[in-house]
Amino acid sequence: MSLYYLQKVLYDINRNEQAQQKYRDDVDTLLNDYTLTDEERLALKTPDIGLLYVLGVNGQILMHFAAFHQIEWDDYLQAMRDGIAEHGEVREGVYAMTGAGENFTIDTEVQSD
Amino acid sequence: MSLVYAGICSHGPGITARADRADPVVRDAFYANLDKMRQDIVDAGAEAIIVIAAEHFANFFMNNMPAYCIGMADEYEGPIEDPEWLKIEKTKVPGNPGLSKRLITELMQTVDVAFSEEWKFDHGISVPLNFLTPEYDMPIIPANINCQGPPLTPLHRAWAFGEALRRACDSVPEKLAIVGTGGISHWPATPDSGKINLEWDQEFMDRFKRNDKDAMLSYSDEETYRDAGQGGYEIRTLIATAAAAKGAQANVHFFEPIPIFATSCFCASFEL
Numbered sequence: 001m002s003l004y005y006l007q008k009v010l011y012d013i014n015r016n017e018q019a020q021q022k023y024r025d026d027v028d029t030l031l032n033d034y035t036l037t038d039e040e041r042l043a044l045k046t047p048d049i050g051l052l053y054v055l056g057v058n059g060q061i062l063m064h065f066a067a068f069h070q071i072e073w074d075d076y077l078q079a080m081r082d083g084i085a086e087h088g089e090v091r092e093g094v095y096a097m098t099g100a101g102e103n104f105t106i107d108t109e110v111q112s113d
Numbered sequence: 114m115s116l117v118y119a120g121i122c123s124h125g126p127g128i129t130a131r132a133d134r135a136d137p138v139v140r141d142a143f144y145a146n147l148d149k150m151r152q153d154i155v156d157a158g159a160e161a162i163i164v165i166a167a168e169h170f171a172n173f174f175m176n177n178m179p180a181y182c183i184g185m186a187d188e189y190e191g192p193i194e195d196p197e198w199l200k201i202e203k204t205k206v207p208g209n210p211g212l213s214k215r216l217i218t219e220l221m222q223t224v225d226v227a228f229s230e231e232w233k234f235d236h237g238i239s240v241p242l243n244f245l246t247p248e249y250d251m252p253i254i255p256a257n258i259n260c261q262g263p264p265l266t267p268l269h270r271a272w273a274f275g276e277a278l279r280r281a282c283d284s285v286p287e288k289l290a291i292v293g294t295g296g297i298s299h300w301p302a303t304p305d306s307g308k309i310n311l312e313w314d315q316e317f318m319d320r321f322k323r324n325d326k327d328a329m330l331s332y333s334d335e336e337t338y339r340d341a342g343q344g345g346y347e348i349r350t351l352i353a354t355a356a357a358a359k360g361a362q363a364n365v366h367f368f369e370p371i372p373i374f375a376t377s378c379f380c381a382s383f384e385l
């Protein structure tokens with residue numbers, strides 16, 4: 001269990017442009033500074049948003065990381081749903097999915113074509 | 114008497130990032146009310162704004178998590194988010210370290226608070242400021258309450274913090290505004306984003322409007338998590354603002370659920 005360090009890498013990347021550059025240039029060296037499982041390392045490098053979500057990464061930390069990767073909003077939400085479908089329920093933390101993965105915004109959105 | 118304005122508004126990255134996906138009638142009414150808040154703060158003669166915020170891991174992490182922290186910097190920077198994603202440019206925001214220091218010193222007479230001379234804003238502050246001080250020409254003093262990394266400060270301590278903040282404001286000659294920003298029910302940054310418990314929100318806003326301390330402090334975190342999501346933990350910022358208003362009643366200027374913004378959106382101010 002190293003959710004603490006998994007989130008700490010993301011926290012550092014999210015707020016620090018040098019860490020962002022290091023993530024792009026030499027991700028392994030960056031990750032060596034943290035205590036991580038192989039599964040966590042792979043999820044960070046891929047990046048596997050769905051798995052990171054299931055591992056318990058706080059949604060606020062994960063959302064900023066997805067934005068850093070230029071992942072569109074709907075794709076971000078879908079990646080979390082897919083993560084649950086593949087890996088099961090969120091394992092830790094307070095950002096679990098409460099419903100069945102339904103879309104809560106579509107009915108009130110302006111539809112563009 | 115140097116608190117000249119106290120109000121609250123929602124935050125959330127969607128308010129700017131996903132603006133084009135909201136019903137334009139509701140969205141523009143919300144924006145117009147945020148702009149009215151801006152004007153009211155100017156008209157009140159405020160010389161600085163204390164933003165009672167609930168940041169999202171822009172500065173604080175579980176290695177050293179302050180329940181309460183106030184900024185004491187010359188300038189702040191933000192947002193940390195990708196500017197194209199949030200649709201807010203990265204910028205510097207002026208602070209007032211001397212004023213911060215006097216406020217913090219007075220606060221410490223009754224509550225324990227951390228302080229920081231460096232601070233990065235995330236959408237929790239950057240989105241409100243985008244509307245309230247669009248020119249970034251007003252000194253800002255961030256006052257953060259940890260609403261993200263449990264264990265969280267109890268609601269009655271958020272109230273005590275708000276009361277202490279009021280005493281501190283009253284002890285300095287500057288004219289100050291307080292803006293509390295937090296969500297009511299929401300499940301942000303999860304697949305449930307856009308889920309809103311309108312009944313819960315209405316009940317909270319009713320308690321808030323009446324500045325009913327006992328009713329506002331009666332929520333347990335278990336109930337809040339169940340009924341209002343992890344985003345509901347942010348009522349701490351609203352409760353602290355109500356405490357700073359010293360029992361004054363609030364006028365709710367705008368209150369509508371906007372699911373694509375992931376929350377009920379609101380603007381309210383107190384009759385100080």
Ligand SMILES: [Fe+2]
Nearest residue numbers: 167237296347
């Ligand atoms: Fe928030």
